[in-house]
Amino acid sequence: MRWLLLLGVVLTFGVGVSPAQASRANHYDFFIKETKITRLCHEKTALTVNGQFPGPTIYARKDDVVVVNVYNQGNKNITIHWHGVDQPRNPWSDGPEYITQCPIQPGANYTYTIIFTEEEGTLWWHAHSDFDRATVHGAIVIHPKRGSTYPYPKPHKEIPIILGEWWNVDVEQLVKEVQRTGGDVNISNANTINGQPGDLFPCSKDGTFRVAVEHGKTYMLRVINAGLTNEMFFGVAGHNLTVVGTDASYLKPFTVESIMIAPGQTMDVLLEADRATDGSCNSRYYMAARTFATNTNIDFDNTTATAILEYVDAPPSAGPPEFPNLPAATVEHPVDVPTHVDEHMLVTIAINVLPCGPGNETCQGPNGERLAASLNNVSFGNPSIDILDAYYYSIRPPFVFNFTDSNLTNQLWPTKRATEVKVLEYGTVVEVVFQDTVILGAESHPMHLHGFSFYVVGTGFGNFDENKDPKTYNLVDPPYQNTVAVPKAGWVAIRFRAANPGVWFMHCHFDRHLLWGMDTVFIVKDGKTPDAQVMRPPPNRPRC
The missing domain is CATH 2.60.40.420 (Cupredoxins -  blue copper proteins)
Incomplete structure (x- = not known):
């Protein structure tokens, strides 16, 4: 199956997969370009894929490989991320700009190889540069592999x-x-x-x-x-x-x-x-x-x-549609929750401030400063070259205080800007506890991890208690997700096994928080065997 995607970017066919995988590949072309879109009586020009908003749906089966050739026919740099696809050993096709690749420049193209393994159900793809995913996004539908089926009656449509x-x-x-x-x-x-x-x-x-x-x-x-x-x-x-x-x-x-x-x-x-x-x-x-x-x-x-x-099989209604009331595992899909944890991490989430700029310049954030966001009081700054091609750092432990105290001093508002990441040995079992804080207002945060799905083993309100709260964990049948909503003034505990070597982004999926620095990077080292090591980089990857 082949799609023409006019986003100004076209995805090309990749390298690093076996001949057997390549024979199963579905090929898509994405063209990224500016398109006139009209909504709310207002016309504007925006980036789209193949002229569609939302963009085309990618269809695959479990264990398929899909190759997407992205052609950037737009007027700005762009990248594409395959949200929720683990991409085993293949961070080169993950997509976040300056993390695993330099952006695709106008007039250039790049081939992404999307490797589906355990995923089955619904995912999506989107731009991972600036706010472009507002119009550059589409669905990914992964059906069961042939000879298998859903663990419930197959729907009509x-x-x-x-x-x-x-x-x-x-x-x-x-x-x-x-x-x-x-x-x-x-x-x-x-x-x-x-x-x-x-x-x-x-x-x-x-x-x-x-x-x-x-x-x-x-x-x-x-x-x-x-x-x-x-x-x-x-x-x-x-x-x-x-x-x-x-x-x-x-x-x-x-x-x-x-x-x-x-x-x-x-x-x-x-x-x-x-x-x-x-x-x-x-x-x-x-x-x-x-x-x-x-x-x-x-x-x-x-x-x-x-x-x-x-x-369509009922007489048409004369009145308006009825309105909804909205409030203000199987053998083929086993649960394998790690019971032993090698590395415990507490990651605090906060909205902060940074100095506005040189001299006496003032900004529109609190106290005339610039709004920022942080994980463990570090506001992430993208390097000028992508981290996957670059270097290792180390994310620091959190500064400990009463994270949900409604009377926090404004001395806790400032953060610092840095490019700090966490290095993990291959196979390490990691437990991350995301702790929301009330600095500049408590808020729910959708935290997304690239390269891995994870078990959501626990959640609660208030400050995480390392002695009491782990006793309430669900280690039998917890949800298996790639994005989790951390509750307002609360916490969520996730577990995953770092068995996917590469550079993997972790960030809040509120784009303004990502822009402000609520993100970091896990670098998972190579294992000892060839199938536990990062694939060779594709020869046509973009340069910074």
């Missing part, structure tokens, strides 16, 4: 549902404004479902995304939060949702009225089309998404995006 955000202004200008003023990012003008804000907004009725269903059939909604700044609630009026997977991993099914999904996360949910079609019920129902805000100290986009689910 599968529908990607991509939640996002829309700004009437050029997102590149958003970045420049934040860098210039040191203040916060202007909130989006609307939330979106599959690129559309829905018919509650002006000039949007004709573009509203619609889903046609038939009574008695089951549909899988592959829900992705591609938003830059908003965690979101999502629901379908008159229907329950049965969650069967998250981040391309199955979990014990549970049924809810609505879900909360953080930026970067994916959820596979089953919808039973069980409403009456004899005219006694409505034939149209809103799908809706709106922001879940945890930090009341900042503005947020409180708009509601809508799509319409419509029964």
Whole structure:
């Protein structure tokens, strides 16, 4: 299968895979370019892939290799990340700029080789440079390998549902404004479902995304939060949702009225089309998404995006669609939670400030300083060459205080800028406890780790207690994810085995926090055998 993606970037075919893998490869071309897009009665030019917003869906099966040739026909540097794909031994195709590669420059191209191994379900791809993923993103659907099937009845149809955000202004200008003023990012003008804000907004009725269903059939909604700044609630009026997977991993099914999904996360949910079609019920129902805000100290986009689910085998309804009530493992998929931990890490999460600039210059952050963000009080700074081609550092332990005390002194606001990373021996079992802090306001944070999925073994509110809280861990059947939402003024504990050599990014998936420095890098050393060592770099990788 071959796609033409007009994002101004085209992905080319890669190296470093075996002949057997290469024979199974699906090839896609991504073209990145500027495209005129109209939403909310407003037209703007933005980067897209193959002229589509959202971009094309990549389809694969478990254990497939997909090769994407990205051609940058845009006017700025760009990279593409395959969110949630572990990429064993292949950090060269992971995508974050200046971490595993130099960006693809305008007029250039780069081939990404995407190696699927344990992933099965829904993931997504997106730009990993500046705020470009606002329009440069798309779904990845990984079906079971041939001869296998889902651990539940196969749905009648599968529908990607991509939640996002829309700004009437050029997102590149958003970045420049934040860098210039040191203040916060202007909130989006609307939330979106599959690129559309829905018919509650002006000039949007004709573009509203619609889903046609038939009574008695089951549909899988592959829900992705591609938003830059908003965690979101999502629901379908008159229907329950049965969650069967998250981040391309199955979990014990549970049924809810609505879900909360953080930026970067994916959820596979089953919808039973069980409403009456004899005219006694409505034939149209809103799908809706709106922001879940945890930090009341900042503005947020409180708009509601809508799509319409419509029964095609029922008499048409005269009135408006019904609106949802949104709140303000199998043998083939074994659970293998590490019970012994080699390295314990406590990583504090904070919004901070940095000095504004030379002289008496002032910024729009607190106390006239520049807003920043940190992990363990270090605001990450990208080097001028990518780390994978460069050098090793060491991330420091946290500065310890009462992280959730509502009366913290402003002496804790400042942080420092540095490029510090954590080096791990191959095979090390790592437990990371993410601890939110109330510096400049407590907030939920979606933390994403490249190169690995991890078990979410524990979560709680308040300060993590290393003596008490591990006794409550779930080491039997915890969720297996690549992005986890750290609760406001709380903590989350994750475990993974560092058996994927390379350079791997870890960061908050709120893009303004990433811009401010809430990120770091794990460097996993090579193991002793050839299959435990990083693949050779592709010859055509971009240069800085």
